[in-house]
Amino acid sequence: AGAGGGGLRLNFYSQSCPRAEDIVREQVRRLYEEHGNTAVSWVRALFHDCMVKSCDASLLLETTTTVVSEQASHRSFGMRNFKYIATIKAALERECPATVSCADVLALAARDGVAMLGGPSTLPMRTGRRDSRESYYGVVERYIPNHNDSVSTVLSRFAAMGVEAEGAVALLGAHSVGRVHCFNLVGRLYPAVDGSMDAAYGEYLRGRCPEAEAPEDTREVVYARNDRETPMLLDNMYYRNLIAGRGLLLVDQRLASDPRTAPYVRRMAADNAYFHQRFAAALLTMSENAPLTGGQGEVRKHCSFLN
Ligand code: HEM
Numbered sequence: 517a518g519a520g521g522g523g524l525r526l527n528f529y530s531q532s533c534p535r536a537e538d539i540v541r542e543q544v545r546r547l548y549e550e551h552g553n554t555a556v557s558w559v560r561a562l563f564h565d566c567m568v569k570s571c572d573a574s575l576l577l578e579t580t581t582t583v584v585s586e587q588a589s590h591r592s593f594g595m596r597n598f599k600y601i602a603t604i605k606a607a608l609e610r611e612c613p614a615t616v617s618c619a620d621v622l623a624l625a626a627r628d629g630v631a632m633l634g635g636p637s638t639l640p641m642r643t644g645r646r647d648s649r650e651s652y653y654g655v656v657e658r659y660i661p662n663h664n665d666s667v668s669t670v671l672s673r674f675a676a677m678g679v680e681a682e683g684a685v686a687l688l689g690a691h692s693v694g695r696v697h698c699f700n701l702v703g704r705l706y707p708a709v710d711g712s713m714d715a716a717y718g719e720y721l722r723g724r725c726p727e728a729e730a731p732e733d734t735r736e737v738v739y740a741r742n743d744r745e746t747p748m749l750l751d752n753m754y755y756r757n758l759i760a761g762r763g764l765l766l767v768d769q770r771l772a773s774d775p776r777t778a779p780y781v782r783r784m785a786a787d788n789a790y791f792h793q794r795f796a797a798a799l800l801t802m803s804e805n806a807p808l809t810g811g812q813g814e815v816r817k818h819c820s821f822l823n
């Protein structure tokens with residue numbers, strides 16, 4: 517792994533599918549208007565795809581006789597809306613069959629989702645990624661950080677993608693939108709509320725998650741908003757919450773106290789424009805992690821299945 521993105525370029529489809537980026541944007545907007553949380557999903561999905569080997573749409577493969585889906589990992593818990601990737605891809609296939617890769621669909625959808633959520637817009641996202649021929653379930657299990665991992669672990673995983681500490685702090689700002697299930701929270705609430713958590717916030721979360729044991733099941737269990745104040749806005753409220761002891765996951769809260777990350781938390785808490793600038797830069801770096809290009813991999817017809 518590692519940064520680079522050699523072989524990617526701006527507007528890769530300008531000849532082969534000139535409207536590709538417009539089509540993705542139209543579909544992302546339409547889906548956002550129907551189900552606002554689709555935009556949230558694209559941002560998390562890009563992280564999970566890019567951190568596992570490469571931004572190669574390995575995450576999108578579904579389980580078959582030959583593939584174990586990365587989506588089946590515990591680390592993918594709570595991920596949703598994958599079926600709407602097929603909606604975006606189908607719109608592209610109608611105009612340009614077998615041309616635009618699923619890896620680029622995901623990257624462009626995340627970019628446009630960020631804009632829908634009031635995050636930085638008009639990011640110069642390069643394209644030309646190709647799709648993997650495999651799924652890397654085992655890598656997901658070993659490599660995607662857990663909700664209670666140390667700052668050292670988190671920083672080293674981002675560093676392997678060419679994202680330095682400040683960029684990692686900025687990317688975790690994606691937790692300014694979306695939700696967390698009680699399964700990932702109860703460890704901080706029972707038997708006692710974690711000492712690094714604001715007491716009133718702890719009481720509120722115990723109300724959201726009244727049982728000390730929460731099943732790992734997204735169908736029925738309750739969850740808490742990542743950010744109560746502006747749950748659908750990709751803004752710096754996340755950092756202001758961390759400083760107030762209202763971080764949701766242990767990894768989030770640790771960013772505010774670790775000397776390697778705390779200065780960035782303070783700076784981003786104080787300045788939303790600065791957060792957006794750092795988020796944009798780090799998202800682009802992450803989106804170019806070790807892509808397959810040229811004749812590598814394939815361009816999938818259906819994002820969920822190998823050709
Ligand atoms: C140390 C790194 C990270 C860890 C341990 C982590 C962990 C988690 C966990 C446990 C959840 C909640 C799952 C659930 O209970 O439903 C979550 C949600 C989310 N994460 Fe992260 N995350 C990390 C980094 C990132 C990054 C870098 C991004 C994007 C740039 C991101 C975007 C999201 C989003 C948008 C959600 C909300 C999803 C939804 O509401 O459907 N996360 N993350």
Ligand SMILES: [Ca+2]
Binds near residue numbers: 565566567569572
């Ligand atoms: Ca991948």
Ligand SMILES: [Ca+2]
Binds near residue numbers: 693743745752753
């Ligand atoms: Ca927010």
